[in-house]
Amino acid sequence: MSAPLLELEAVTRSFGGIRAVDGVSMRLNEGEVVGLIGPNGAGKTTLVNVITGVHTATSGRVRFRGEDVTAQRPFQAARRGLCRTFQIVQPFPEMTVLDNVAAGAMFGGRIDAIGAAREAAREHLEFVGLAPLSDKPASALTLAARKRLELAKSLAMKPKVLMLDEVNAGLNSAEIDGALELIRKIAARGVTILLIEHLMKVVLSVTERVLVLHHGALIAEGEPHAMVRDEKVIEAYLGEKYAKRYREAAGV
Amino acid sequence: MMSRLGLALFAGWVVILATTPLFAENYIVRTAIMIAMYSALALSWNIIGGFTGYPSFATVAFFGVGCYVGGIAQRAGVPMALAWAIATVAVGAMAAALGAIILRLKGHYFAIGSIAIVEVCRLVISSWRSVTGGGDGLNVPLLRWHPDAVAQFFLLVMIGIMLAAFVMNALVDRHRLGFGLKCIRQNEDAADMVGVDTTRYKIVGFTLSALLCGTVGAAYASWVGYIDPTDSFQILMTVKVPVMALMGGAGTVLGPALGAAAFVILEEIFWANFLEWNRAILGAIIVALIFFLPGGLLNISWRRAARRLRGRESAEAPA
Structure with missing residues (x-):
């Protein structure tokens, strides 16, 4: 097997007595689309925060292209191409949509001149379908559009690994289909994607491999369709009692 | 971004200020010097307070330290212009070092941290008697010219510093530094996430906002010829400067210059006409400003104001 693009070695992150991420080891290979699922509070967002330098791992190592990046700061992660979107969108509210994306192109994507950054931003806005709203302030967008803006901003940063933290949360089904289409297009560009998602429809249709997190620990890993039938996974989501009833009802 | 009209008006304004000695009495020339001086301070403040959105009250610390570094250098026989340069560099270095600490807040x-800087500087200067003369203050060598010539000279010096501050603002506004600082103002965490080295940017912004305050302080010391801790570290000045910038429009290039001019002129009018009430009136203006003009004079949408007035009239009309 070739060297992984991103590799986590026994990463733990504690907050006081709580281990939000507990000894997680995982790897992402170049060009893969991997799902990261788990019940609320499983530590998915914390894991992304550790990878992008928002939190530093209490113990363990994060390696990107073989380089130890455990202690990096968020802006360094961004410049390396470890980009993410936020579950709760984080725009620059008073800037135009165009300048929001230009900020990504300029600082994360390392385009020095404002003019050139805006040019690049236009392309990304075209790609996510927000071009007609370029000159609106970011605060004027709907939630679905803001999620697209987050995507455009991350794409402008020339991501090597794109971590999508619930980009579909709060969207209606037509909007989800649109977002799904976008994720496929981004994957087709060769960007490695780590998709944090609650919607099984999305996970099953775009990912090649799924990691399941529960109480901060990785409890299962494998092919998506197998994962949703995995007993440990069902138990994690539904609880032991319901998992048993579910098994009985399914006649297993 | 500046409109061409705004730039032309500013250029005209600079010409008017610079030519006051030709047509006006000493009092007006003095006011023009104060306007140029406060414009330079407000434009400097704009980098950290306007672009970056960090409400700094440290302006007078930089001004006061500039006064003393320049004054002490001149007393030691350093030529005036060189003393000003030394003050500028010293204040810049001080801001960079302090910024690394207080920009974590x-x-x-x-x-509050920035106000503490003012107090600490004032206390150090007033206690360090052997160097600064303590509460007795310091005499700074005066220019032995005709008083009118001295006033003209310092008018041009202050205008020069104001223009330098203006150019600095215009450059920062166009450069990626300004873009990054604006990102920090709107959402610092998100700025970090898109790859802005927020710590470094804030320190650079803070240092730029201090540099010319040091120059202004040193030039002021040479102009008035006597400095003491109470005069050099007036807490009122540190409040006035942000108010000026906010009055004109913080985060814009022309706003602080407009605000400084408006404020100094208003202040002079109130001093002259309402000797006992002028502070109260200024206070009322500040409160009104915060309530009704949060974006400053430059950001008024005149069209919307007109529409709102019209809307109110039609709402009052019987249906």
Whole structure:
């Protein structure tokens, strides 16, 4: 097997007595689309925060292209191409949509001149379908559009690994289909994607491999369709009692 | 971004200020010097307070330290212009070092931290008697010219510093530094996430906002010829400067210059006409400003104001 693009070695992150991420080891290979699922509070967002330098791992190592990046700061992660979107969108509210994306192109994507950054931003806005709203302030967008803006901003940063933290949360089904289409297009560009998602429809249709997190620990890993039938996974989501009833009802 | 009209008006304004000695009495020339001086301070403040959104009250610390570094250098026989340069560099270095510490604070905490800088500087200067003369103050060598010539000279010096501050603002506004600082103002965490080295940017912004305050302080010391801790570290000045910038429009290039001019002129009018009430009136103006003009004079949408007035009239009309 070739060297992984991103590799986590026994990463733990504690907050006081709580281990939000507990000894997680995982790897992402170049060009893969991997799902990261788990019940609320499983530590998915914390894991992304550790990878992008928002939190530093209490113990363990994060390696990107073989380089130890455990202690990096968020802006360094961004410049390396470890980009993410936020579950709760984080725009620059008073800037135009165009300048929001230009900020990504300029600082994360390392385009020095404002003019050139805006040019690049236009392309990304075209790609996510927000071009007609370029000159609106970011605060004027709907939630679905803001999620697209987050995507455009991350794409402008020339991501090597794109971590999508619930980009579909709060969207209606037509909007989800649109977002799904976008994720496929981004994957087709060769960007490695780590998709944090609650919607099984999305996970099953775009990912090649799924990691399941529960109480901060990785409890299962494998092919998506197998994962949703995995007993440990069902138990994690539904609880032991319901998992048993579910098994009985399914006649297993 | 500046409109061409705004730039032309500013150029005209600079010409008017610079030519006051030709047509006006000493009092007006003095006011023109104060306007240029406060414009330079407000434009400097704009880099950290306007673009970056960090409400700094440290302006007078930089001004006061500039006064003393320049004054002490001149007393030691350093030529005036060189003394000003030394003050500028010293204040810049001080801001960079202090910035690395207090820029870890945000919002109100940062504001209080920046006021603490003023107090610490004032205390150090007034206690360090052997160097600074303590509470007795220092005499700075005066220019032995005709008083009118001295006033003209310092008018041009202050206008020069104001223009330098203006150019600095215009450059920062166009450069990626300004873009990054604006990102920090709107959402510092998100700025970090898109790859802005927020710590470094804030320190650079803070240093730029201090540099010319040091120059202004040193030039002021040479102009008035006597400095003491109470005069050099007036807490009122540190409040006035942000108010000026906010009055004109913080985060714009022309706003602080407009605000400084408006404020100094208003202040002079109130001093002259309402000797006992002028502070109260200024206070009322500040409160009104915060309530009704949060974006400053430059950001008034005149069209919307007109529409709102019309809307109110039609709402009052019987249906």
